[in-house]
Each structure stands twice: as structure tokens, then as C-alpha cells.
Amino acid sequence: MNSGRISGTEIAHSLDQNGYAVLKGVISQSDCRALAGEYNAQDIYRSRVVMSRHGFGQGEYKYYDYPLPDLIASLRARLYEPLAEIGNKWNALMNMDQRFPPTHQQYLDLCHAAGQTKATPLLLKYGAGDYNCLHQDVYGELLFPLQVACLLSKPGQDFTGGEFVLTEQRPRMQSRAVVVPLDQGDAVVFPVRNRPKQGTRGTYRVNMRHGVSEVRSGHRHTLGIIFHDAQ
Numbered sequence: 508m509n510s511g512r513i514s515g516t517e518i519a520h521s522l523d524q525n526g527y528a529v530l531k532g533v534i535s536q537s538d539c540r541a542l543a544g545e546y547n548a549q550d551i552y553r554s555r556v557v558m559s560r561h562g563f564g565q566g567e568y569k570y571y572d573y574p575l576p577d578l579i580a581s582l583r584a585r586l587y588e589p590l591a592e593i594g595n596k597w598n599a600l601m602n603m604d605q606r607f608p609p610t611h612q613q614y615l616d617l618c619h620a621a622g623q624t625k626a627t628p629l630l631l632k633y634g635a636g637d638y639n640c641l642h643q644d645v646y647g648e649l650l651f652p653l654q655v656a657c658l659l660s661k662p663g664q665d666f667t668g669g670e671f672v673l674t675e676q677r678p679r680m681q682s683r684a685v686v687v688p689l690d691q692g693d694a695v696v697f698p699v700r701n702r703p704k705q706g707t708r709g710t711y712r713v714n715m716r717h718g719v720s721e722v723r724s725g726h727r728h729t730l731g732i733i734f735h736d737a738q
């Protein structure tokens with residue numbers, strides 16, 4: 508993993524401007540291959556979801572179980588810290604009462620005490636014709652407002668199509684869609700459910716969803732990092 512410091516200021520600025528932030532080269536090409544290659548590994552996942560069975564789209568994913576693989580555990584903890592500062596500012600702006608402690612372990616302790624004990628990082632797998640419907644990853648009362656998805660496959664080479672899409676719905680307006688350009692190993696930081704937006708008459712809440720457009724050919728794998736645990 509790229510060892511540089513993650514700049515919370517740059518992430519916050521890009522989230523404000525665009526609704527998302529891209530972190531380039533967060534996972535090395537060889538680690539991307541290794542993670543995707545472990546899709547069929549035994550004992551590291553707690554469940555498998557076939558998306559078409561739930562109306563979520565087409566394709567499948569697996570939730571990792573605790574203990575998480577080292578790379579995922581350290582990435583999750585490292586990303587959390589700058590994002591918690593942003594989350595605290597956002598919730599204050601949106602008049603939401605949840606606040607986030609400085610370390611991810613402290614936040615997980617809160618999740619676990621509230622009965623949200625199951626690991627939420629996930630590995631997704633899409634083939635030709637697969638897609639992920641627009642959704643929000645809310646798993647209980649405790650909700651960390653930002654999440655991250657890392658593209659493990661190489662666009663144009665491993666797959667075509669399959670673009671990461673965000674939509675934002677502002678009060679009383681039509682939804683706006685954004686396609687996020689990602690290369691292999693890049694991560695996108697995006698809002699789980701809401702983000703604050705500055706308007707002429709103060710700050711308002713924008714409702715966000717994310718998904719993946721249809722994969723036209725090949726295979727696409729993603730690592731999803733969600734910071735709250737699930738019930």
C-alpha cells in the first residue's frame with residue numbers, strides 16, 4: 508500500500524467540490540491481484556451474497572470475517588482517522604448527533620457495544636452483464652458517514668464498462684449522476700447516505716447513492732471498506 512500520508516484536507520475539499528475524492532494507487536497492483544485472487548478462499552469470509560436474489564443487481568460479493576486480512580485491517584484503520592474528522596464536521600453541519608472518536612478501534616468498540624459486531628469490509632465480483640443497483644450501505648443505528656471502494660481490476664484490460672456511479676439528490680430537485688474515473692489500485696471516498704452542501708440559505712443535506720454500471724466484458728473486482736460494523 509502507498510505509504511504516503513492521506514491528506515484529510517484534500518479529501519474534504521474534493522468531497523465538497525465533487526461529492527467524492529479519489530486516492531490514487533492506494534493498493535499495489537500485486538496486492539490487487541492477490542486480493543481478487545482470494546475470492547474463492549475458504550475461512551476468510553462470513554457470508555456470500557448473490558445480488559440477483561435480493562434485487563441488488565447482478566454479480567456477487569462476500570463479507571470478510573474477523574480477523575480481517577492484515578492489509579484490509581490496516582487500510583481501514585488508516586483511512587478512518589482523516590475521515591472521522593470530516594465526518595464530525597459533516598454531522599455538525601447537518602445537525603446529526605453522532606460523533607466519531609479519533610481511532611477506528613474506539614469506534615468499533617462503540618459499534619460492538621450497540622450490537623453491531625459483524626465485519627463489513629467486502630469483496631465484490633462482477634462478470635459480463637453484471638451491475639450494482641444504486642444503494643446505501645446502512646447496517647444499523649450507528650452510521651459512519653463516509654466509505655471507500657478500491658478498484659482491484661484494470662479497466663480496459665480486465666474489464667470494460669462497469670463504472671462507479673454516484674447520484675446526489677438535492678431537496679426538491681432532480682438527481683444528478685457522477686461517474687468516478689478509477690484505475691486499478693485507486694480508491695474512491697464517498698458519502699454513505701448524506702453530505703452537507705452549502706446553499707445560499709445555509710447548509711442542506713444531499714442524499715447520495717452509489718452503484719456500478721453494467722460490466723460489458725471481462726471481470727471486475729472491488730474491495731469495499733465500510734467503517735461501521737453490521738448488526
Ligand SMILES: O=C(O)CCC(=O)C(=O)O
Binds near residue numbers: 631644729
Ligand atoms: O463495486 C463497486 O465499485 C461498488 C461496491 C460497493 O457498492 C461498495 O463497496 O459498497
Ligand SMILES: [Fe+2]
Binds near residue numbers: 643731
Ligand atoms: Fe455499496
